[in-house]
Amino acid sequence: YKIALLPGDGIGPEIVPQAVRVLQAVAEKFNREFQFQTAMIGGAAYDATGHPLPEETLAVCRNSDAILLGAVGGPKWDNLEPELRPERGALLPLRKKLGLYANLRPAVVNPALADASTLKEELVSGLNILIIRELTGGLYFGEKRREDLPGGGQKAVETLEYTTAEVERVARLGFEMARKRNKKLTSVDKANVLESSRLWREVVESLAGEYPDVELSHMYVDNCAMQLVRNPKQFDVLVTENMFGDILTDLASQLTGSIGMLPSASLGGEVALYEPIHGSAPDIAGQNLANPIATILSAAMMLRISFGLEAEATAIEQAVDRVLQQGCRTGDIMQPGKNRLGTVEMTEAI
Amino acid sequence: YKIALLPGDGIGPEIVPQAVRVLQAVAEKFNREFQFQTAMIGGAAYDATGHPLPEETLAVCRNSDAILLGAVGGPKWDNLEPELRPERGALLPLRKKLGLYANLRPAVVNPALADASTLKEELVSGLNILIIRELTGGLYFGEKRREDLPGGGQKAVETLEYTTAEVERVARLGFEMARKRNKKLTSVDKANVLESSRLWREVVESLAGEYPDVELSHMYVDNCAMQLVRNPKQFDVLVTENMFGDILTDLASQLTGSIGMLPSASLGGEVALYEPIHGSAPDIAGQNLANPIATILSAAMMLRISFGLEAEATAIEQAVDRVLQQGCRTGDIMQPGKNRLGTVEMTEAI
Ligand SMILES: CC(C)[C@H](C(=O)O)[C@@H](O)C(=O)O
Ligand SMILES: CC(C)[C@H](C(=O)O)[C@@H](O)C(=O)O
Numbered sequence: 001y002k003i004a005l006l007p008g009d010g011i012g013p014e015i016v017p018q019a020v021r022v023l024q025a026v027a028e029k030f031n032r033e034f035q036f037q038t039a040m041i042g043g044a045a046y047d048a049t050g051h052p053l054p055e056e057t058l059a060v061c062r063n064s065d066a067i068l069l070g071a072v073g074g075p076k077w078d079n080l081e082p083e084l085r086p087e088r089g090a091l092l093p094l095r096k097k098l099g100l101y102a103n104l105r106p107a108v109v110n111p112a113l114a115d116a117s118t119l120k121e122e123l124v125s126g127l128n129i130l131i132i133r134e135l136t137g138g139l140y141f142g143e144k145r146r147e148d149l150p151g152g153g154q155k156a157v158e159t160l161e162y163t164t165a166e167v168e169r170v171a172r173l174g175f176e177m178a179r180k181r182n183k184k185l186t187s188v189d190k191a192n193v194l195e196s197s198r199l200w201r202e203v204v205e206s207l208a209g210e211y212p213d214v215e216l217s218h219m220y221v222d223n224c225a226m227q228l229v230r231n232p233k234q235f236d237v238l239v240t241e242n243m244f245g246d247i248l249t250d251l252a253s254q255l256t257g258s259i260g261m262l263p264s265a266s267l268g269g270e271v272a273l274y275e276p277i278h279g280s281a282p283d284i285a286g287q288n289l290a291n292p293i294a295t296i297l298s299a300a301m302m303l304r305i306s307f308g309l310e311a312e313a314t315a316i317e318q319a320v321d322r323v324l325q326q327g328c329r330t331g332d333i334m335q336p337g338k339n340r341l342g343t344v345e346m347t348e349a350i
Numbered sequence: 351y352k353i354a355l356l357p358g359d360g361i362g363p364e365i366v367p368q369a370v371r372v373l374q375a376v377a378e379k380f381n382r383e384f385q386f387q388t389a390m391i392g393g394a395a396y397d398a399t400g401h402p403l404p405e406e407t408l409a410v411c412r413n414s415d416a417i418l419l420g421a422v423g424g425p426k427w428d429n430l431e432p433e434l435r436p437e438r439g440a441l442l443p444l445r446k447k448l449g450l451y452a453n454l455r456p457a458v459v460n461p462a463l464a465d466a467s468t469l470k471e472e473l474v475s476g477l478n479i480l481i482i483r484e485l486t487g488g489l490y491f492g493e494k495r496r497e498d499l500p501g502g503g504q505k506a507v508e509t510l511e512y513t514t515a516e517v518e519r520v521a522r523l524g525f526e527m528a529r530k531r532n533k534k535l536t537s538v539d540k541a542n543v544l545e546s547s548r549l550w551r552e553v554v555e556s557l558a559g560e561y562p563d564v565e566l567s568h569m570y571v572d573n574c575a576m577q578l579v580r581n582p583k584q585f586d587v588l589v590t591e592n593m594f595g596d597i598l599t600d601l602a603s604q605l606t607g608s609i610g611m612l613p614s615a616s617l618g619g620e621v622a623l624y625e626p627i628h629g630s631a632p633d634i635a636g637q638n639l640a641n642p643i644a645t646i647l648s649a650a651m652m653l654r655i656s657f658g659l660e661a662e663a664t665a666i667e668q669a670v671d672r673v674l675q676q677g678c679r680t681g682d683i684m685q686p687g688k689n690r691l692g693t694v695e696m697t698e699a700i
Contacts, residue, residue, distance in 0.1 A: 087542045118579055123468050139510065144545035153514030156549040160489065160510060164503030190593075192437045195494040199506040222596045226604040229468055229579065243540075246572045247597055254576040 001307055002035045004064035004271075006057065008042040009077075009086065010280025011290035011343075012070025018292035018347040019068060019299040022319075026303070026312050037064065041094070042072030042086035042280075052077075052090035058097060066306040067098075067273040068299060071280035096136050099269030102170050103133040103245065104177070104301075105277060107232075107252040110261060112324035113333055117257030119229070124255055129235045130177060131252055133245025134170045135266055137162050138196070140242050162196045162241065167203040173267070174204075174239030175211040184215045184236035188224045188244055200241060221248070228252055253277050260291030260332040263298035265305055272306050274298040284331075288342035291330040293320055296350060316350075323349040351657050352385045354414035354621075356407065358392040359427075359436065360630025361640035361693075362420025368642035368697040369418060369649040372669075376653070376662050387414065391444070392422030392436035392630075402427075402440035408447060416656040417448075417623040418649060421630035446486050449619030452520050453483040453595065454527070454651075455627060457582075457602040460611060462674035463683060467607030469579070474605055479585045480527060481602055483595025484520045485616055487512050488546070490592050512546045512591065517553040523617070524554075524589030525561040534565045534586035538574045538594055550591060571598070578602055603627050610641030610682040613648035615655055622656050624648040634681075638692035641680040643670055646700060666700075673699040 005020065007013040023034050039060040046052045052072070061067050072086035082088045094100075107129050109117065114125040142159035149155055171187065178185040187204045189197035201218055208216045219227065221244045227234060228248065232255050240248060253259045262277040276294030284290060296316060304313035328349045329338040341349065355370065357363040373384050389407040396402045402422070411417050422436035432438045444450075457479050459467065464475040492509035499505055521537065528535040537554045539547035551568055558566045569577065571594045577584060578598065582605050590598060603609045612627040626644030634640060646666060654663035678699045679688040691699065 082548075085542070092543070118469050118473050118581070120468055120470055140543055146545060146549065149513060154549060155511060155513045156546040158510050158545050160508045161505060163499060163505045190596075192435070193442070193490055195496060195508050196506040198432075199496065199504060222600040225575065225597045225601040226609075229601060229604045231468070243593075244597075246540075247575045247594075250572040251575040251579060251601070254579045259576075 001033070001066070002037065002064040003302070004060045004067040005036050005038040006041040006067060006069045007038065007044070008070040008072040008280065009044055009074050010071055010282040010285045012072070012280055014285070014288070014290050014343055015276065015292045015295040016068060016070040018343060019295040021347055022296050022316060022350060023299055026315060029315070030309070030312050032309070032312065041069070042090050043074055043077040045090065046077060046080070046084060046086070052084060052086050053093055058094075061094070061098060061271060064271055066302045067271060068295070068302065069273055069275035070295065071276065071278065073280050074282040092140060094273070095266060096141060098271060098273065099136065100266035100273055101134060101136045101166070101268035102173050102266065103135040103249070104265045104267065105131045105133065105249040105253065105262070107131065107256050107262065109256045110258070110321065110324055112321070113258050113261070116333060116335075117255060119255055124232060124257070127232055127256065129232060129252060130181065130237045131245065131249045132170060132174050132177065132237065132239040133249055134166070134241045136268070137166045138242035160196055162199055164199065164203055167200050168207065169268070171204045171207055171239055174237055175207060175214050178214045178237040179211065182236040183213055185217070186224070186235055186238045187216065187218050188221050188238055188240035188248065189218065190221050191218070192220060196241070204239070224248060225251060228255060249277070258333050259294070260330065261293050261297070263294055263301050265298070265301045267305070272302070274302045288344055289331055290343045291332050292343050292347050293330075296320065296347070319350045351383070351416070352387065352414045353652070354410045354417040355386050355388040356391040356417060356419045357388065357394070358420040358422040358630065359394055359424050360421055360632040360635040362422070362630055364635070364638070364640050364693055365626065365642045365645040366418060366420040368693060369645040371697055372646050372666060372700060373649055376665065379665070380659070380662050382659070382662065391419070392440050393424055393427040395440065396427060396430070396434060396436070402434060402436050403443055411444070411448060411621060414621055416652045417621060418645070418652065419623055419625035420645065421626065421628065423630050424632040442490060444623070445616060446491060448621060448623065449486065450616035450623055451484060451486045451516070451618035452523050452616065453485040453599070454615045454617065455481045455483065455599040455603065455612070457481065457606050457612065459606045460608070460671065460674055462671070463608050463611070466683060466685075467605060469605055474582060474607070477582055477606065479582060479602060480531065480587045481595065481599045482520060482524050482527065482587065482589040483599055484516065484591045486618070487516045488592035510546055512549055514549065514553055517550050518557065519618070521554045521557055521589055524587055525557060525564050528564045528587040529561065532586040533563055535567070536574070536585055536588045537566065537568050538571050538588055538590035538598065539568065540571050540594075541568070542570060546591070554589070574598060575601060578605060599627070608683050609644070610680065611643050611647070613644055613651050615648070615651045617655070622652070624652040638694055639681055640693045641682050642693050642697050646670065646697070669700045
């Protein structure tokens with residue numbers, strides 16, 4: 001299996017190599033072969049080549065069976081023009097060019113960390129929800145412009161578009177995932193106000209007949225934000241458009257109290273991309289402080305989803321559970337009486 | 351003072367009269383005169399006149415010094431065409447036609463109810479934040495259309511617009527409000543992706559010099575949703591655009607655990623509108639079960655903001671605090687060992 005590694009910025013170059021070590025241990029134990037090729041992205045790529053997403057990086061990605069990304073961005077590149085910044089210059093075009101239309105973000109509470117949440121423990125213990133966010137449409141990729149107004153001042157205009165086909169493919173994934181889990185799908189929109197949400201709801205509704213075993217419901221995005229705080233365990237799988245998904249996935253991951261633990265997958269094109277949910281955390285970069293678990297669990301998702309290596313993925317996940325039970329903690333998830341480890345030592349334990 | 355009453359649907363016709371009783375008690379005690387004129391809105395107006403926002407209702411509003419609204423909507427009207435539904439047919443045009451560009455939503459935790467939140471008590475006790483939502487721009491009021499695509503299927507297109515002037519007036523209100531409170535203003539946007547957010551941020555930034563006593567910061571909307579769950583007490587005043595505000599205000603109100611307690615104000619035009627944050631709750635309508643406190647506190651906001659009657663507003667707020675301390679509760683905020691009251695009885699206690 002050929003794996004493209006895109007360490008990126010901040011703690012990215014620390015955590016991606018830790019996931020590689022875990023993959024190498026898996027390779028030995030299960031007699032598999034992983035080939036790694038590293039490429040530059042984000043601020044690091046900009047500094048080296050003048051562009052945050054070099055053509056060569058795209059080629060490496062396209063030539064691989066899966067991609068493991070660290071994180072991009074940092075204050076150093078915040079004042080570049082938008083198209084050269086790590087976000088709009090690298091992350092969004094990478095998603096678009098590779099056709100990664102579905103972002104899967106599980107929000108799972110590890111039993112050892114149930115009291116890490118700011119929510120009361122009974123509300124989140126055992127929480128296991130999956131949010132599927134549409135990732136290549138909507139406001140993110142619509143036309144954007146600025147006009148000078150005759151009386152002075154300016155006007156910013158941007159466009160939100162969705163087509164039947166764009167909604168259908170991600171909604172189908174929602175139904176398929178719900179089928180494999182607890183068979184409940186919540187489609188989130190703002191159909192009482194937005195035309196795109198009305199189309200969204202119609203298309204999702206039109207597929208329901210093909211998945212009679214899945215219980216479908218619709219929820220407005222404002223209510224969904226409330227319900228995630230009020231009673232997150234009511235949900236199984238959620239599916240929503242790009243901007244709503246951006247907000248709701250971050251909200252949901254915060255419910256767990258330990259975003260340093262949460263992986264994600266972006267699917268759709270020929271090659272899928274896996275990355276931790278957390279950012280590049282420039283403030284703790286280079287100090288062996290970062291929690292490598294989200295990246296390690298992203299590698300496990302890769303083994304399961306892209307390579308079908310179920311036993312190997314489970315082995316990683318169980319190793320993570322075990323070291324947490326044994327009391328191993330990085331700084332972000334430290335609790336009284338536990339054993340505080342650095343990035344490298346945590347990986348060794350796993 | 352002339353007050354327009356728009357009871358609306360569901361529990362609206364139960365709670366608005368309770369706020370009127372409280373206002374009448376205030377009138378007697380402080381020797382003021384309030385004149386009330388009732389008008390129809392929402393499903394009730396549609397049923398009676400064929401339109402959810404009759405011209406006469408607008409005239410009553412324009413002819414008053416302030417408006418007190420109950421709630422609109424319900425399953426009965428959900429299948430009407432969009433322009434006749436209570437939301438798109440009444441609530442949004444009312445905001446637009448009256449020029450109510452700023453929606454103020456305090457999320458305040460009453461000391462008697464700090465354990466009602468799903469968040470751990472120490473995270474929310476003493477919470478007092480104010481979110482200001484832009485209410486007449488953005489996606490809500492942009493052009494909307496549907497196209498048939500040549501290959502089959504459809505495309506929905508809508509437009510998000512903001513002008514310098516639209517951002518400036520609501521941002522100024524944010525600075526002014528922060529000045530009267532703890533002098534911290536957080537402007538929420540998605541400037542790493544949206545052009546309208548870049549304009550938003552530029553305009554807010556350009557005003558900062560006029561308010562040197564206010565500490566301004568900017569936050570991305572996805573991070574803000576996380577931070578509201580992680581540590582809500584870090585905030586004082588937040589200001590944001592219409593759609594982000596819709597989501598974040600609902601999220602913030604849910605943090606308190608008692609949205610039956612939360613009032614709101616919509617300002618900007620000649621006449622301001624006050625309403626509870628909660629909806630029309632058709633499931634409990636007509637049973638003397640609704641919590642009247644959010645509407646009663648909305649009336650208090652009206653006295654303070656529209657009429658400058660500070661002592662009168664405070665008298666209402668203190669009465670609410672006192673009955674809660676005495677253990678009076680409606681069903682939605684009931685706790686073991688407390689005294690359960692109906693809508694009417696709670697109002698009498700207050
Ligand atoms: C960095 C930013 C452009 C990005 C997004 O909004 O998609 C991030 O928030 C994410 O969720 O991956
Ligand atoms: C009912 C709906 C149109 C409305 C909105 O989205 O503005 C509501 O959610 C609100 O917040 O007042």
